[in-house]
Amino acid sequence: MEEQLKIDFEKNLKDFSYSDQEKKFKETNFKEFLKQGFPNRKLENWKFSDLNQIIQSNIGELTFYNDYKKENQIDKIELISELEHNKIIIVDGKIEKIDFKFEDQDKIEVLVEQGEENIRENINSLINLNNAFSNKFCKIIIKKNYSLKKPLVIYHSTNKNTQFKNTNLRIDFKLNENACLRLIDIFKDNSEKNFLNIYYNFEIDKSSILKNYKIDKSINNNVKYSYNNVKQQVNSISETFILSSGSKFFKNEINCDLLGQHSSAFVNGIFDLDDENHHEIKSNINHLVENTKSYQLVKSVLEKKSKAVYQGKIFVSSEAQKTDGYQLSNAILLSENSEFNAKPELEIYADDVKCSHGSSSGSLDENSIFYLMSRGLNYKEAKKLLINGFLLDVIEKITDEEIKNLIKNLLGVKE
Amino acid sequence: MRDKQIEDLKDYKYGFSTDIESFKAPKGLNEEVIKFISNIKKEPKWLLDWRLKAFERLKVLKEPDWQKPKYPKIDYQDLYYYSAPKSFKDKPKSLDELDPKLLETYQKLGIPLNEQKRLNGIAVDAVFDSVSVATTFKETLTKQGIIFCSISEAVQKHPELVKKYLGTVIPLTDHFFATLNSAVFTDGSFVYIPPGVRCPMELSTYFRINASDTGQFERTLIIADKGSYVSYLEGCTAPMRDENQLHAANVELIALDDAEIKYSTVQNWYPGDKDGKGGIYNFVTKRGLCKGKNSKISWTQVETGSAITWKYPSCILKGDNSIGEFYSIAITNNHQKADTGTKMIHLGKNTKSKIISKGISAGFSDMTYRGLVDISPKATNSNNFTQCDSLLMGNKCGAHTVPYIKNKNSDSNIAHEATTSKISEEQLHYCQQRGLNPEEAVGLIVNGFCKEVLQQLPMEFAVEAQKLVGISLEGSVG
Amino acid sequence: MLKISNLSAKIENKSILQDFKLEINPGEVHAIMGPNGSGKSTLSNILSGKKGYDVKGEVLFENIDLFSLETEERAHKGIFLAFQYPLEIPGVNTNVFLKTSLNAIKKARGEKELDAIQFLKLVKEKAKELKFDEEKLGRQLNVGFSGGEKKKNEILQMSILNPKLSILDETDSGLDIDALKTVADGVNALRKKNNSFLIITHYQRLLEYIKPDFVHVLMNGKIIKSGGPELALELEKKGYENIN
Incomplete structure (x- = not known):
């Protein structure tokens, strides 16, 4: 794999005229990934889902080069007809179309950013991989006091010839004060045996609201990882909902830092799994100041040889008095070969808190x-x-x- | 009465050391020392070979480091692995021949070994540093065919039992500290309850570390044969010393068909001083195997001592219809740290397990509940219930809950609940309005919080444990 | 026995009691009546020593400055508060709680503590008087008790601790007529030359069974009118709006 990585990385660098700073950023991240490789079960976070092994057995050898100059066909992508929406269309990690046709154009800014080193990047090797191989990434800024009239739908798809490939996508979002964004991610792939790696950064300013709905319903044989990094200021709300179902493997990771008082985070999810699908939700809710709230509810319905994993962590720092943290997971195992694993974790350093978690699993x-x-x-x-x-x-x-x-x-x- | 207890605690009541000349193996961990230990115990060759095999394995094992409480590196070459009161070189035949200072030590600890002053209805095996010094009530027990003696004695007198069961629950190669224990264990208790016998009294071992620079590595093996029952208690104390002392024991329980073992621990090793200096590292491996059908193993622990407590008394539920239970109170104050919980491994059909854990942290301490519930595909119709509650006192301490839940059987149910809270101002006010001072009020409320676990302890221990719960939290009410 | 002068109380800068005055002599029963939010519960909280209030003024209990005493010390001196919402304390047996409490008070007063047998005898006797289900004494304190049982439990505790000044904070709320009578019997049984009562209530219903010597009307943190038992009846007829 190392040879392939090196060749593809060089090829990727040559393709674009990256600035020195960008080059350095990509090289640092690349080296870090080379050192660590894909995460495996020896890492606590990956104990229940050994990605290295999952890629080995479901894909085999991957290639990492993506031709970002190539125009992909997007007219065959099936769009949602039930509701009017703005859209971003992504094929193989490349943004093909951005369309905010329902909105005031001067309220939304779309920037093509360079890699910034000041963002905390040492999260895991997949973020390094993403930073090394993703295209110049896009930053979407919602201006002060603006609520999008219609939801934004991001369509994630793959080209029908794309196979054994790793594709990477990074988008940053900034919601200025009192802004509101409803974001729907829809996963619909046209090809199989790829590894999709997605990384979102959200900065949610004072009194802003982010609602992110991730819908993985269409059946496919791809392996996916998505990381949402959310930073919340005073009075802000984030709501994340994950419908985890169609992919062969999907791990959704949510890291949420509650940095402002009276901010709250909601993470809800459904695992509706069949066949040999193996999905995971991993959440880290970090209560870092007083008077913050989090609520998590995850339900699983597991058929055949499917496996669901829920690792939900509530962290409360010693400053975060009056935290309210709640977490519940329930699973129904419908087949004798299905499996549910949970690690509901509490790490608490403040005494005036109300935190609880519950987990149950069993038959119908x-x-x-x-x-x-x-x-x-x-x-x-x-x-x-x-x-x-x-x-x-x-x-x-x-x-x-x-x-x-x-x-x-x-x-x-x-x- | 209460004031006296508080005074006692302030000085750690058990913090005295006994000035007894001891006989030690040379410092360090090597084959020679292992041979020395084996030789002095006149062990058969198979046991020496077993120890050496463990030592070979130890050379390639790494010390685990995933636990939450971190500690400075231990220099295993700078420890004594065998220490015995000198007068023991030729073991006394009866209690009359015991060094009077030893008897006095146990007297101070409130454990009279003296036959006339024996504790009511409890047979005691006392372990001082590395060796078992006395076992009481032997005759009464022998009449029923019960074997209760030091493991060294069992190796001599019942080698077939020891050989058959030693290391069957905690294999030689299990993990660093368990393997270390297998290589150098010095003494500990051995219990065998014959088929159909209900042990008429509580069996108890009292552990005491006295010598400095000495690790204590005891090994306990309890076998409950078909249809038998035994309740076993364990208590521990150590003198106050500035350096940290290592205690790495192995406890193996085996319950055959229809047998039941109840194992209770009140652990009050020296916790270190207010600034976190000194104290025992309590790194213990305890595991029970419900080997037979309808067998039951129940662990109850009250952990208030030690600088670091790191242990997971576990149950392997192999026999169909077997039951595993874990009841725990863990209290950390000042700079103490604990990472404790249990593992319930369901292998047999219709197996049940229950976990009740109450953690209380105060001062600058840190407490983690870590537990595993694993229901394997073959463990049809099994279930687990887990309740983990944490209480925090102040915002300089931490309370963490890290359960691992694996359900691989669709006919089995796992339910887990956990809460973290503090004592409410309203509850304190209510108690104070009825005349209790804040510390009494906290003691009362905390004892209420722990009740489900305290109820599991045998009477004699329950009272002691209740006091300990209150005392351990003294000075934590601000 | 109790002398409150110029008492004012604030919580988070919100003024609740202003310039409050009240004097209770040994053997007297005083009733304080007032609508919701008039400051009734604040008064009982302050007298029992609950934290969180910004208090000015003076309260003397048998000539001792009450504010210099901790909550439990006030209990030792003989102040008892029957809580409006008695707390549940999980895991703590009601009997154990009562005995601990009684002996803490006895010890503070330098009296001889009761042993388990003496205590049980006392508790049985009092429970019988108050028609309190003995079985409940073996249960966890107030856990799973109905509203009425909790209130009766407060009165039982009062009769066992035998305080000098009993403050009943809306003890009548949520009681059916039989329970109300039992509670009143308990109070009346304790009425002696040296025992005083401060009954805080919204309705005059309870006062039909416990005859007060004085009735005070509390509105917006101040006593606006005082009188004899007839004042309670007047209030019932006219309502709080039309008094004065």
Whole structure:
């Protein structure tokens, strides 16, 4: 792999006229990745999902070079018809189209940024990989007091010829004071056996609201990793919802720093897994000042040989008095070969806090099934009804009605 | 009464050391020292070979470093691995031949070994530094076929049992400290309960580290044969010394068909002074194997001492319908640190486990609950319930909960709950309005918080533990 | 026995009591009535020593400055507060709590502490008088008790601790008529030459069973009117708005 990496990295550097600073940034990150490689189970964070091994067994040897000059076809990409939206279309980690047609153009700024070294980059080797190989990245700034009229949908797709490839994407978002952004990520791939690596940075200023809905529903054989790095100021809110379902492997990692008082973070998720899919959500909610709040709810429905992992961590620093932190995960194992792993973690250094977590996993309640069947439903209907009820709890946490309905339709959940 | 207890604590009641001439192996860890230990104990060759095998393995093992409390590097060559009171070189035949100073030590600790003053209904095996000094109530127990003696004695008198079970729960190669113990263990208790026998009294071992620069590596092996029952208690203290002392014990429990073992610990090793100087490193491996059908192993621990406590008393639920339980109170104050919890490994069908953990941290201390619940694909219809509660007193301390939950069986259920909170101002006010001072109020509320665990302890220990809970938190109310 | 002069209290800069005056002599029963938010609970909190109030003025209890005493020391001197919302303390047995409390007070007064047998005898006797379900004494303090049981438990504690000054903070709220009678019986049984009561209430209902010597009306942090038992009846008829 090392040879391939070196060749592809050189090729990538040659393609573009990077400034010295950019070059240095890329080289530093590249070296760090070479040193560490893909994360494996020896790292605490990757204990339940050995990415190195997952890539080995699902993809094999990867290539890392991407031709960012090539124009990709985007007219065949299936768009959401249920709701009007702004869009960004991404193919193989390259931004092909940015369209904010519903918005006041002077309220949104799109910059093509260089790699900044001052951002905390030593998160894990995948961020290094991303910084080394991603294209010049895009920064989207929402100006003060502006709420986007329509949601922004980012379509993530791959070219149908792309295979055995690692693609990288980085986008930074800045929500200035009192701004609001609804962001939907939709994953729809046209090819298989690739490793998609996505890195988002969010700066959420005073009184701003970010809602990020990640929808991985279409079935594919790709391996994906997504990292959201969220920094929140006074009175801000972040809401993250993850529907984790279609990919072969998907790990969603959310790091959220609550830096301003009265800021709050919500992380909700559904694992709806089948076949041999293996998905993970890892959250780090860092309560760093007084009076902050976090709430996390993750539900799993696991079929066949699927495996879901939820590692949710609440960290409370000694300054963060009056923290309210809550976390719950429930899993239903529908097959004798499915597996649920959880590591709900609390690390607390302040005494005046209210923190709790709960986790449960087990089979579908046979008594409830029996009850429903005695009322005339067949086994399949009864099961579907119970699972819908089980998942509805999380879906109801979605604060945006339009998007809530979209997701209900996607899951076939009715009230 | 209470004031006296507080005074006692301020000086760590058990902090005296006994001036007894001791007989030590040369400092350092090498084959010679291991042979020396084996030789002085007149061990059979198989055991020496076993120790040497462990030592070979130790050379390639690394000290683990994933735990939360970090500690300075231990120089294993600068420790004594064997220390015994000199008068023990030729072991006394009866208690009358014991060094009077030793008897006095145990008297001070409140554990009379003297046959006339024996504790009511508790048989005691006392371990002083590296060797077992006395076992009481031997005859009563022998009548029922119960073997309760030091492990050294068991090696001589019941080699077939020791050979059959030693290292079957904690293998030679398990991890650094367990392997170290296997190479150099000096003494400890051995218990065998024959089929169908319900042990008529509590069995108890009292551990005491006295000599300085000495590691204590005891090994305990308890076997409950088919249909038997035993309740075993363990208590520990050490003198106050400025340097840190290592205590790396191995405890193996084996429960055969329909047998039950209840193992209780009240750990009050010297915790170090207010500034965190000195104190015991309590790095202990405790593991129980529910080998037979319908067997049960229950761990109860009250951990208030030691500079660092690092242990996970675990249950391997191999037999169908077997049950594992873990009840824990861990209190850290001043600069103490603890990383403790349990592992419940479900292998058999219909296995059940329950974990109740209460952690209290005060002062500058740091406390971690770390636990694993693993239900394997074959452990059909099994379940676990876990409740972990933490209480914080002040914002200079930390309380952490790190559970690992693995469910690989769709017919099995795991439920885990955890909370972190502090004592509410309202509760304190209510108690104070009824005339309690703040420290009494805290003691009362904390004891209430710990009740579920305290209830699991045998009567004699419960009272002691309750006092300890209150005393350990003295000075933490601001 | 209790003399409050020029008492004012603030919480987070919000003024709750202003220029409050009250004097209670041994053997007297005083009732303080007032609408929600008039400062009734603040008064009981301050007298019992709850932290968090910014207090000015003077409160003397048997000629001792009350503010120089900690909460538990006030309890030792004989002040008892029956809480409006009695707290649940999980894991703490009701009997154990009562005994600890009683002996702490006895010890502070230099009296002989009760042993387990003496205590149980006392508690049984008092529980019987108050028709308090003995089985509940073996349970965790107030955990799983109904509202009425919690209030009765407060009165039981009062009769066991035998205080000089008992402050009843809305003890009648949430009680049905039978429970109300029991509570009143408990109070009346304690009424002696040297025992005083301060009954804080919203309604005059309780005062039908415990006849007060004096009734005071508290509005916006001040006593606006004082009188005999007839004042309570007047209040009931006219309402707080039309008094004065």
